[in-house]
Amino acid sequence: MMQQIVMYPLLFQLFLSIALIFLWKKISWQKAVSIIGSFINLGLSIWLFAHVWENGTKSIQAGNWEAPFGISFVADAFAASLVLLTAIAGLAVSMFSAGSLRSARLKFGFYPVFHFLLLGLCGAFLTGDVFNLYVWFEIIIICSFVLLTLGGERSQLEGAIKYFTLNFLASVIFLTAIAVLYGLTGSLSMADLATKVAEIENRTLVQVNALLFLVGFGIKSAIFPLYFWLPASYHTPPPAVSAIFGGLLTKVGIYALIRMFTLVFEIDPFIQNVLLGIAFLTLFSGAIGALVQNNVMKIFSYLVICHIGYMIAGLGMMTEVALAGAVFYLFHDILVKTNLFMVSGVINRIKGTGDLKKLGDLYADRPLMSFLFAIPLFSLVGIPPLSGFWPKISLISAAWDLNNYWIIAAILLGSFLTLIIIVKLWSEVFWKTGQKLPEQQNFPYFNKLRNYKKTQLIVPIVFLSLITLYIGFGAESIQNLSVRISEELLNKQIYIDAVFNK
Amino acid sequence: MKTLILRTASKYMLPLLLVFSVFILLRGHYLPGGGFVGGLMAAIAFVLHAFANGLENTKGLLRIDPAILMPIGLALALLSGIAPVLAVDLPFMSGLWWPDPVPIVGNLGSALFFDIGVYFVVIGVTLTIIFSISESA
Numbered sequence: 001m002m003q004q005i006v007m008y009p010l011l012f013q014l015f016l017s018i019a020l021i022f023l024w025k026k027i028s029w030q031k032a033v034s035i036i037g038s039f040i041n042l043g044l045s046i047w048l049f050a051h052v053w054e055n056g057t058k059s060i061q062a063g064n065w066e067a068p069f070g071i072s073f074v075a076d077a078f079a080a081s082l083v084l085l086t087a088i089a090g091l092a093v094s095m096f097s098a099g100s101l102r103s104a105r106l107k108f109g110f111y112p113v114f115h116f117l118l119l120g121l122c123g124a125f126l127t128g129d130v131f132n133l134y135v136w137f138e139i140i141i142i143c144s145f146v147l148l149t150l151g152g153e154r155s156q157l158e159g160a161i162k163y164f165t166l167n168f169l170a171s172v173i174f175l176t177a178i179a180v181l182y183g184l185t186g187s188l189s190m191a192d193l194a195t196k197v198a199e200i201e202n203r204t205l206v207q208v209n210a211l212l213f214l215v216g217f218g219i220k221s222a223i224f225p226l227y228f229w230l231p232a233s234y235h236t237p238p239p240a241v242s243a244i245f246g247g248l249l250t251k252v253g254i255y256a257l258i259r260m261f262t263l264v265f266e267i268d269p270f271i272q273n274v275l276l277g278i279a280f281l282t283l284f285s286g287a288i289g290a291l292v293q294n295n296v297m298k299i300f301s302y303l304v305i306c307h308i309g310y311m312i313a314g315l316g317m318m319t320e321v322a323l324a325g326a327v328f329y330l331f332h333d334i335l336v337k338t339n340l341f342m343v344s345g346v347i348n349r350i351k352g353t354g355d356l357k358k359l360g361d362l363y364a365d366r367p368l369m370s371f372l373f374a375i376p377l378f379s380l381v382g383i384p385p386l387s388g389f390w391p392k393i394s395l396i397s398a399a400w401d402l403n404n405y406w407i408i409a410a411i412l413l414g415s416f417l418t419l420i421i422i423v424k425l426w427s428e429v430f431w432k433t434g435q436k437l438p439e440q441q442n443f444p445y446f447n448k449l450r451n452y453k454k455t456q457l458i459v460p461i462v463f464l465s466l467i468t469l470y471i472g473f474g475a476e477s478i479q480n481l482s483v484r485i486s487e488e489l490l491n492k493q494i495y496i497d498a499v500f501n502k
Numbered sequence: 503m504k505t506l507i508l509r510t511a512s513k514y515m516l517p518l519l520l521v522f523s524v525f526i527l528l529r530g531h532y533l534p535g536g537g538f539v540g541g542l543m544a545a546i547a548f549v550l551h552a553f554a555n556g557l558e559n560t561k562g563l564l565r566i567d568p569a570i571l572m573p574i575g576l577a578l579a580l581l582s583g584i585a586p587v588l589a590v591d592l593p594f595m596s597g598l599w600w601p602d603p604v605p606i607v608g609n610l611g612s613a614l615f616f617d618i619g620v621y622f623v624v625i626g627v628t629l630t631i632i633f634s635i636s637e638s639a
């Protein structure tokens with residue numbers, strides 16, 4: 001049984017979604033099954049992570065077809081920790097959506113699709129085959145499209161069309177890139193590609209191919225010139241859906257970029273300059289975008305874009321320290337962004353609006369809750385010793401070693417602008433004396449909710465905040481993990497040997 | 503389109519098409535065919551029946567809501583995939599085969615159950631889509 005451990009989180013998510021379809025009309029059952037299932041899934045992911053941490057990279061060949069002919073599933077420390085983070089974020093959002101979503105949305109199958117989405121995410125992290133990665137991306141797109149449009153409000157459909165068109169384009173580019181790669185090498189297994197791509201003589205074609213992958217994954221991870229779909233769509237669905245989107249969807253693109261550019265493609269000076277330029281512009285444009293917004297959800301949407309820049313910068317620098325920084329930032333960002341979208345949902349529930357101009361008084365009304373919300377907000381800025389601070393040190397010291405002062409400037413500028421944005425948000429939402437808002441009819445205000453619903457809204461935020469605090473105060477262990485991951489990423493042979501069972 | 507000819511023909515076509523869809527499903531392992539095509543054919547059989555006799559009659563004939571076929575099919579496919587994991591500790595989706603060929607069906611293996619799962623999912627999806635479109639039209 002221990003041999004197949006790599007697949008357990010995947011199989012369990014699939015089982016969960018099927019079980020939830022059987023319970024299509026019984027919503028309260030669905031809630032219970034989803035939350036309990038997410039707990040079990042968290043247990044399985046911790047088990048997988050501990051196993052990989054103890055015994056190193058582990059792979060299995062689906063269908064028992066030998067690599068490189070079959071599809072391999074590979075759990076190295078990177079993939080296993082992302083599966084663990086997906087399980088954590090999934091548990092939080094599962095509970096949050098039980099408290100926050102209207103039953104009209106739940107009736108149309110929110111939970112089964114949500115678990116299919118988590119299945120797609122885990123699959124994308126664990127797969128060791130490029131085409132299989134494409135399939136998981138498709139599952140993610142289809143599920144996210146359903147989640148975006150559930151409820152069928154006008155703004156939702158508008159956002160969904162933009163989202164779907166650009167992501168679909170990204171899939172086409174990604175598929176083209178796979179086709180070229182397959183034409184060049186005759187293989188789709190990443191471990192096999194790692195050796196074969198290096199031997200191709202036509203380097204120009206390889207470079208073009210690498211750029212195709214960069215554009216395809218770039219659209220999905222919302223990097224600089226390709227991010228327009230994100231702020232157009234992320235504020236339209238309910239906060240529970242935005243939370244899982246903002247926390248995990250763009251990060252899959254980053255994961256795929258890091259995986260492809262460490263394992264399959266070499267980073268040459270040209271691509272390095274492209275990546276660093278993109279990182280700079282992503283940080284800058286995302287932050288500027290967030291600065292001018294007046295809606296809490298929109299601000300967070302732009303901040304999702306902004307902070308992608310840090311990870312691209314880490315990937316572009318491609319040293320051990322820089323990759324460790326990028327990986328650490330990825331971990332921190334998944335938890336904090338998921339948490340922030342849930343926070344924005346609760347703020348919306350308390351006041352009935354997400355507009356900065358109308359909000360206010362939150363600190364006076366609910367000091368304890370404001371204190372709780374401060375944790376993710378200030379972790380995002382990276383105020384030491386909170387979690388956003390540590391990866392930036394790695395990134396800056398890596399840039400210092402490379403004498404790349406532009407990147408240092410970009411990282412500092414990004415943090416500084418984030419600080420301004422969060423301070424503005426804090427003073428507007430929490431400290432300002434707000435105006436009296438007219439009470440809306442039929443709006444489920446927070447203080448009108450029953451106690452168990454309130455718990456379902458607050459507990460996930462507490463849960464994720466505690467983990468964020470752990471990342472901040474226990475940074476050493478996370479740093480150890482990130483350094484180990486970046487060592488593994490830079491030493492391809494570990495991955496290749498694990499797949500071919502040498 | 504309630505013509506007498508179509509109605510009479512559909513009565514005979516329905517079982518014939520269903521049997522043929524099962525035949526296509528079974529031959530699919532080595533030859534063209536399989537769960538997807540078979541499922542489409544079975545769905546077409548019911549759609550043809552609905553054209554001739556009206557949606558209500560076909561629903562009465564089916565007795566169950568076709569949507570329930572989707573999770574049943576998915577569960578069957580998942581079971582055929584995890585059977586090797588649970589039974590003999592081989593990777594997910596490894597083929598398990600019954601040693602002796604079974605008459606009519608041929609070699610019996612876990613792949614067949616995956617195909618049957620696909621067959622049910624396709625029937626369920628197609629019928630759900632077509633029924634809900636024709637209801638709203």
